[in-house]
Amino acid sequence: MQQIKYYMQNMKIHLIRSQTTLDFNNETSLLDHLERHNIHHEYQCRNGYCGSCRVKIKKGKVSYPETPLAFVQPNEILLCCCRVETDLELEL
Numbered sequence: 001m002q003q004i005k006y007y008m009q010n011m012k013i014h015l016i017r018s019q020t021t022l023d024f025n026n027e028t029s030l031l032d033h034l035e036r037h038n039i040h041h042e043y044q045c046r047n048g049y050c051g052s053c054r055v056k057i058k059k060g061k062v063s064y065p066e067t068p069l070a071f072v073q074p075n076e077i078l079l080c081c082c083r084v085e086t087d088l089e090l091e092l
Contacts (some may be wrong), residue, residue, distance in 0.1 A: 011084050015039065015092040016058065024084055031079035034092075041079060041092065048081040053081060060088030 008046060013022045013030070024033055031043055031053050044052040048068030056077050062082035077090075 007073050012087040013084070013091045014087070017092055026083055030077075030084060031081050034079065039092065043080055048083055049078060053079040056091040058089040058091060061085040065085070080081065081092045 005020060011024050013024045013033075016022070018039065019054060020037075020039070022033065022037055024030065025074050027042055028036075029046070031041065031046065041055065042052050046053075048064070048066070048070055051068075051070030051072070053071060054070065054076040057077050058075075062084055064078075064082055066081075068078050068081055072078060
């Protein structure tokens with residue numbers, strides 16, 4: 001039931017460096033969504049193993065359907081596998 005809640009919600013993803021704000025609803029990964037909007041960030045595995053897509057989060061909350069194997073600091077997220085729960089501000 002909780003997964004459905006994430007898909008029904010529209011959230012704002014604010015990218016601080018590029019001063020861009022995107023609507024997001026978890027239909028795809030955050031990494032895929034950024035790529036669709038021509039915002040490219042490094043990645044490798046797309047599964048939370050390598051940590052290449054790690055970015056700093058300034059505001060907001062994410063969760064992970066499965067615990068990622070890559071090391072993530074409390075102020076970081078993995079774009080490839082996180083589920084966005086609230087509006088976010090990212091250092092991108």
